[in-house]
Amino acid sequence: MLTSVLGMTASSTSAPRTGEGAAVDLAGVNKWFGDLHVLKDIDLSVERGEVVVVIGPSGSGKSTLCRAINRLETIDGGSITLAGEPLPEEGKALARMRSDVGMVFQSFNLFAHKTVLENVTLGPIKVRGAKRAEAEEKARRLLDRVGVGHQAEKYPAQLSGGQQQRVAIARALAMDPQLMLFDEPTSALDPEMIKEVLDVMVDLARGGMTMIVVTHEMGFARTAADRVVFMSDGAIVEENTPDEFFTNPRSERARDFLAKILKH
Amino acid sequence: MDDLLDQRDLVLQAFWLTIQLAVLSGVCSLAFGTVLAAMRVGPISVLRGAATTYVTLVRNTPLLLMFVFVFVAAPNIGWFVGTPFLLKGVIAVSVYTSAFICEAVRSGVNAVPLGQAEAARAIGLTFGQTMTSIVLPQAFRAVVPPVASVLIAMTKNTSIAAVFGLMELTGRMRYFTNNSADDTAIFLTFAVLYIVLVELISAGAIGLERRWRAAR
Numbered sequence: 164m165l166t167s168v169l170g171m172t173a174s175s176t177s178a179p180r181t182g183e184g185a186a187v188d189l190a191g192v193n194k195w196f197g198d199l200h201v202l203k204d205i206d207l208s209v210e211r212g213e214v215v216v217v218i219g220p221s222g223s224g225k226s227t228l229c230r231a232i233n234r235l236e237t238i239d240g241g242s243i244t245l246a247g248e249p250l251p252e253e254g255k256a257l258a259r260m261r262s263d264v265g266m267v268f269q270s271f272n273l274f275a276h277k278t279v280l281e282n283v284t285l286g287p288i289k290v291r292g293a294k295r296a297e298a299e300e301k302a303r304r305l306l307d308r309v310g311v312g313h314q315a316e317k318y319p320a321q322l323s324g325g326q327q328q329r330v331a332i333a334r335a336l337a338m339d340p341q342l343m344l345f346d347e348p349t350s351a352l353d354p355e356m357i358k359e360v361l362d363v364m365v366d367l368a369r370g371g372m373t374m375i376v377v378t379h380e381m382g383f384a385r386t387a388a389d390r391v392v393f394m395s396d397g398a399i400v401e402e403n404t405p406d407e408f409f410t411n412p413r414s415e416r417a418r419d420f421l422a423k424i425l426k427h
Numbered sequence: 428m429d430d431l432l433d434q435r436d437l438v439l440q441a442f443w444l445t446i447q448l449a450v451l452s453g454v455c456s457l458a459f460g461t462v463l464a465a466m467r468v469g470p471i472s473v474l475r476g477a478a479t480t481y482v483t484l485v486r487n488t489p490l491l492l493m494f495v496f497v498f499v500a501a502p503n504i505g506w507f508v509g510t511p512f513l514l515k516g517v518i519a520v521s522v523y524t525s526a527f528i529c530e531a532v533r534s535g536v537n538a539v540p541l542g543q544a545e546a547a548r549a550i551g552l553t554f555g556q557t558m559t560s561i562v563l564p565q566a567f568r569a570v571v572p573p574v575a576s577v578l579i580a581m582t583k584n585t586s587i588a589a590v591f592g593l594m595e596l597t598g599r600m601r602y603f604t605n606n607s608a609d610d611t612a613i614f615l616t617f618a619v620l621y622i623v624l625v626e627l628i629s630a631g632a633i634g635l636e637r638r639w640r641a642a643r
């Protein structure tokens with residue numbers, strides 16, 4: 164499904180996971196930073212092909228949740244499984260698992276000393292053992308797809324924020340991920356660049372990608388999300404369809420929060 | 428001055444020995460210092476502790492002591508017994524200099540945004556791959572000037588080898604000054620030879636900086 168949307172041919176390396184279970188399943192996840200309880204008994208299950216938007220005030224633990232899912236943060240309690248398999252401990256198995264989970268950061272985090280093309284081919288070559296020529300061909304296709312194909316030889320610093328973020332998405336897609344995590348992918352961008360990034364994300368969502376997206380972009384949530392998860396103070400306070408959530412929030416805290424972001 | 432010209436072979440041999448000391452020590456220090464830096468920023472606490480202890484011990488010990496250890500103390504306990512003098516000199520200088528290289532490289536590692544290392548891990552690179560592909564190449568770019576300073580100090584530090592019988596530049600200079608009234612000319616000649624070496628390092632550093640600045 165994704166392959167057709169991205170105009171890719173049979174060269175896609177990893178088949179969809181055949182394991183049982185939801186794409187992601189968090190059960191009773193707890194996390195402390197010292198005395199600070201940042202994730203409180205989080206239960207969240209995301210089906211394959213589902214798009215979940217996570218929304219909530221600053222400091223509510225959204226980033227930590229994303230980072231816990233590919234174990235950039237360890238958790239202190241509960242369990243996280245991907246396609247039925249528990250997250251591995253440190254080491255090779257963890258690296259392999261991470262390669263199946265694409266992550267897009269607020270601050271792009273492109274490799275500054277590598278060209279756009281090299282940014283996208285690094286993972287396939289180093290992690291998947293792809294041949295350079297194949298990796299480059301695929302990278303160029305992905306870069307075309309996200310609309311930065313003509314920037315392939317440039318360095319990240321020569322690109323606008325919106326272009327850098329689209330390269331970051333292509334870099335993640337080059338690994339044929341089973342799941343994509345987006346942590347506020349547009350909040351470091353100027354307004355005119357937000358749309359170009361969201362368009363790419365909407366496309367991905369339509370193509371059947373499983374996505375967890377931390378964002379305050381209501382437009383994206385309404386068009387692309389199957390579900391909105393509202394977090395506050397480290398806990399999931401409310402879950403609903405986007406329409407229901409935005410027009411008819413059930414909890415006091417969600418109403419307060421929506422009132423604040425709608426003022427702007 | 429005539430002495431110098433008549434025996435210029437001796438001068439050139441000394442110059443060559445200093446070059447060997449500097450180049451070999453430079454390569455060893457860079458390699459070992461980089462490994463130490465990777466250990467110090469790595470996830471394995473035993474290695475972190477070992478590298479930190481090494482740097483603390485070595486940085487706080489005078490280089491002369493390091494030479495005394497390698498040339499005098501170590502053979503007494505059976506180490507480096509048949510080792511050639513040049514190699515012993517390289518060992519003493521490298522053990523010492525790598526601690527400083529480690530700290531310079533580590534400052535460069537800290538200058539690489541953490542997010543890039545996370546992005547590398549997020550696409551499935553291991554810690555080692557993240558270091559060699561993403562972090563260290565950028566760290567090196569950031570630390571060319573301080574590393575050049577360390578290498579320049581190291582080149583001049585090779586002169587301590589003279590005390591232990593290596594006829595490198597300083598050793599040879601003493602030989603000439605002992606046998607001549609024309610001290611000034613001899614000093615100047617040998618000083619110029621050191622300056623040539625150090626300037627080569629500076630020029631290399633400037634070249635690298637220019638190249639790496641262009642590529643980003």
Ligand SMILES: Nc1ncnc2c1ncn2[C@@H]1O[C@H](COP(=O)(O)OP(=O)(O)OP(=O)(O)O)[C@@H](O)[C@H]1O
Binds near residue numbers: 201219220227228
């Ligand atoms: N490495 C860390 N060490 C200590 N505390 C941390 C760390 N990372 C995050 N925190 C704290 O954990 C809490 C949750 O942080 P998190 O970044 O997950 O929130 P968030 O919902 O993503 O907020 P924002 O909308 O500002 O990005 C915050 O109070 C934050 O200060």
Ligand SMILES: [Mg+2]
Binds near residue numbers: 225226346347
């Ligand atoms: Mg955040």
